Structures are given as structure tokens and as C-alpha cells.
Amino acid sequence: MQRYFVAKEQMTEQQVQIIGDDVKHILRVMRMDVGDEIICSDNDSRTVRCCISSKADNEIIADILEKLRPDTELPVQVTIAQGLPKGDKLELIVQKGTELGASGFLPYVAVRSIVKWDQKKASKKLERLGKIAKEAAEQSYRERIPVIHNICSLAQLKKELSSYDTVILAYEETAKSREQAQLGKALTALSSGGSILIIIGPEGGITEDEFKQLTEAGAIACGFGPRILRTETASLYALSAISYHFELMR
């Protein structure tokens, strides 16, 4: 069944109001009508199955039939701090990372980041990433849309570290030198409900200086297997491993 996110104030006890682009999607793309059923989430704790009861060009009203419990959120909160990569790789990272359960994405400017985002480009990019996250969250039946944080510097990123229970730094040299057990150890030490920040470098990885600064600030350097992963693959590996560890290894 098709799924849509709505704002909290658009969901009352009995009804859901759908406005904006989703109206077009429901009527023109999905060609749905009065009587058809959809699933709506308020991006917090309510997910409901409901039935379209009225339609107009700019508004759809749906009556709530039952409360659902998708229970599709990861038991730990995972934020991906991604060194700004080239091209549209960040879009792939946000789309796939949302499917795999990430709670948030935090792009940062690393020394080896080649792309530059000025103010105008940044706000356009962040808006587009937010849209990709919403669509991927609907498609993958998430209960919450991941947060797209503002782009930040390494200094700002370092200040964020203390607000997470565990900070993991993806480090290629660690992979090469066979320090493989760190990720397993870090996940085993974390309890359900905890928060993890995963820091990933851009193409070419992080510099020795960035490594020093981040590990001194508390990040644990972890290899993600012995193969060299592209920057856009590292977060997908981490999220899949976290899902396997917390959701499937029971």
C-alpha cells in the first residue's frame, strides 16, 4: 500500500489531511480515488491506515481506519557524517542510507573534499536531499524521515562528537592493517536506544591530521572489512552491519 508522510498537525484523531505535492502523486501518478486506501505517518509515533474520503486539486482528506505499528526503525540512532563527495553521490548515500535505517545525515567539508558549496547551492542541495530522504522513507516504510543537517566544517563536526554515545571513524588504513574487530567491539558495547555517529571521509579519505583530530576527540577508528570501499559505499556497509548486529543476530 502507498505510504505518505504528513505534518503532525495534519493528523487528527479521526482524519488525515494531505496537501502539497503528495496530492498530485495520489491523484495523477497513482490515479487513486475516493474509497482507496493509503498509509500515513506523522513522522513521529503515529502510522495509520486510512481511506480517502474526499479529494480536491490541493487537498485530500482520508478517514483513519486503524493504527499500525510498522516497527521499522533501527534500535539505535545512526547519523552519517559524510565528507562532501563529488557529483550526485550524496544523493545515493541519502537514498540508500534512508532505506537502511539512518536517522540523520551530516555533510562536512573535509580537507580532500573537492566540491565547494556556496550558500545558495547548499540550500538548494539540502532541500533536494530532504526530498530524497522523504521519498526513500516512504518507500522503505520508515516511521521517521531522517534529518538532513546543515553542512559544517571539521571544527564544528568535532564539537558534535560529545552528543553521541559512540563515534566511529571509517578508516581505510585500519582496514589495510587488519584491525578488523573494532566495529564489532564498538557495536557490542552499545546498548539498544543508543546513538552512533559514523564519520566517513570523501574520495581519497581523511588526512592524517583529520584522523588525529577526530580520534583525539573520541572517535574510534574502524575498518569496514579488508577491501577498499568507495566513499559512497562505506555508510551502506556500516548501516547494514548495524542492522544485522541489532536486528538479525538474535
Add this chain to the structure above:
Amino acid sequence: MQRYFVAKEQMTEQQVQIIGDDVKHILRVMRMDVGDEIICSDNDSRTVRCCISSKADNEIIADILEKLRPDTELPVQVTIAQGLPKGDKLELIVQKGTELGASGFLPYVAVRSIVKWDQKKASKKLERLGKIAKEAAEQSYRERIPVIHNICSLAQLKKELSSYDTVILAYEETAKSREQAQLGKALTALSSGGSILIIIGPEGGITEDEFKQLTEAGAIACGFGPRILRTETASLYALSAISYHFELMR
């Protein structure tokens, strides 16, 4: 250091001969010269560091300096049987799947596969996928290039099942119904050196009939976490989980 695969017969005890597109890559893209070092693998068991000793437009000779032991292959052989997906998704699956350690890819025509490959298109596509696998294997420091198998039917796929130690069928309904522990159980039962076939449906998943046929032929239906993954994300999840299980959980 830049890495290249060469055919077995191009690597003697003392020297490596590089021919074809890689000559262009070494001379024009990387702008390397006599005296520069590269890493070469024979796609079997030999990986060497070597130094370019002579160059011509169609051939480079490099002297072997030392034998390396990258040890970057997964301890289990994983083949991805992918229901033919739309667009260029198979290219993403092969590129990322190679980085994540897959041994082979086996595209099959599922009931819900929309794309059709005729003979001509298939040979062109398979050639392109082989090139992507080679480049991704070089980039990720693999010792072997994954095999791209010919496209097959479900009937042919079913016949292949008995040649693997374990066959896993990614099944969305299983994910929804919370049968989460199957993948963990299946991997725990498999020993190092074993072979796994992971069967993934196309967009829209596999049909009830395909499910019945494949599970009756021995495939174990497994959920890959409670979220609904797009077809191109499922193999990346499975490979990451397998790497985490066999390489990092020690």
C-alpha cells in the same frame, strides 16, 4: 598504488606484461613512466608489486619487486542471483557488490522483470558488466574479478541451487512478518570456505509461485531487516552482513 589485473600468462616469475586498455590508462590517465610502481594481480593467487621497466603504445613491461598478500577476498564465496532490474541498476549492483566482496553475479529473468534482453543486448550488457567488475575489483584491491554469469531463466536458476552450500532467498514478506533471525542462523551454520547463493527479486519482488518453487528447491527465505529495501540495495545489505559476520565479528 594503482592496481591492474592481467591474464595468468602475462605474469612470469620475474615480469608482468600489460596490454590492451590498461596501457592507455597507465600512460595517459595516470601519466606514469619507466621507474613508477604498480600492483598487478593475475586474478588467481598472485599479486605483485612491480616497477615499469619499458613502455610502448601497446605494451608495458614491469619487473616484479615483491609478492604481496592482500588477503581481501571474503572467507565465503557469495554469488548474487539478481532478478533483472530496470535501467542501469545492474551496473550499480555489480560495482558495489564487487567492492563488498561478491564472487559472482547471475542475472535471471523473473516474472516481474520488465526489461527484456535479446541476444545482442545481452552480450553487450554482459561485456559492460565485466568491465565494471574488473575496474571495481582493481579499485577495491580484490584478488579476483567476480564472474559475470550468463543471464538465465528461473528453471535454469533452480538447477544451479544444488551447487551451493547455502541458498538464501531475500523475501520482503518475511521482513514484514518479522522472521528476522533466519539470515543470522543461515550464516552461523555456514563454515569458512563455503559457498552462498543470494537470490534477489526484481522491482516488485518475486511472485508467490517463484517463492514456492525456490524454497521447495532448497532456498531459505530470509528477511534483511524490517525496512523494505529497493532491489538494488538488497545485495549490498547481504554482502555487508556477510562481511561483518565472517570478517569483523571475531
